Amino acid sequence: MDPDTIAMISFTTDYGLSDGFVASCHGVLAVRAPQARILDITHLIPPGDVRRGAAILAQTVPSLPRAVHLAVVDPGVGTERRPIALATPGGYLVGPDNGLLLPAAEALGGVTTAVHLTNRAWFADEVSATFHGRDIFAPVAAHLVAGATLRDAGEEITDPVKLPPLYVEQAPGRLVSDVQTVDHFGNVQLAAPAGALAQLPASVEVNGSPARKTTTFGGAEPNTLLVFADSAGFVAVAVNGGNAATRLSATPGSRLTITY
Structure with a gap:
């Protein structure tokens, strides 16, 4: 097989698992691209949480083979927001x-071509105003994995939407950062890069609570608040055997202050 051949479609949504939305999209992919392997990243993004979806996608795709990454967290479905594809x-x-897509694009080396999907010949025969995952995005992903040319999908654009940047401040004696994501263990990932840990001593406080800088969850006593570099290269806060998000009342977009 040519090393540039794409044989996989990854699939990420906030559709959940209790309805038929994921299966409907899988069905479209199976009919239109039966040769493709489909890898579900997750369908449990909190409903409408574009930033959480963007973070999970960006932190997962570098581990995957070259693929068509189909991602749908789309509270604006049916409005004037554009359907797009990025190379x-x-x-x-x-x-x-x-x-949703740009952080992952940056993790994959940056956008080389961006297209507003306007070629209706690539869509379903009938397009629902509320289910573009099935009727636009899945068919387009199937075309691309089959080797179609991206520029044939629509009109080239230069201004795909970017998420607003999260706040990070490093100053003597403190590191202030917005929360980027919270995982299902309750570990809190900050927007601050892991390199910011270099300025921190072993003992710190997070929002006034004592914490230890460590390299792993078991690096301190049980129930201790930990500050460490997570596997995606960001500063993170956890509790050994507990839930840091609950302890700190931390949610995506809230702000933590680490002092020392």
Whole structure:
């Protein structure tokens, strides 16, 4: 097989698992691209949480082979937001133009071509105003994995939507950062890069609570608040055997202050 051949579609949504939305999209992919392997990243993004979806996608795709990455977290479905596809050195991304795709594109080497999906010949025969995952994005992903040319999908654009940047401040004696994501263990990932830990001593406080800088969850006593570099390269806060998000009342977009 040519090393540049794409044989996989990854699939990320906030559709959940209790309805038929994921299966409907899988059905479209199976009919239109039966040769493709489908890898579900997750369908449990909190409903409408574009930033959480963007973070999970960006932190997962570098581990995958070159693929068409189909991602749908789309609270603006049916409005004037554009359906888009992006080409990168690591593959394609297909989804809504609401900031969901760009962090993953950057993780895959940057956008080389961006297209507003306007070629209706690539869509379902009938397009629902509320289910573009099935009727636009899945069919486009199937075309791309079959080797179609991205520029044939629509009109080239130069202004895909970016998410607003999160706040990070480093100053003597403190590190202030917005929360980027919270995982299902309750570990809190900050927007601050892991390199910011270099300025921190072993003992710190997080929002006034004592914490230890460690390299792993078991690096301090049980129930101790930990500050460490997570596997995605960001500063994170956890509790050994507990839930840091609950302890700190931390949610995506809230702000933590680490002092020392």
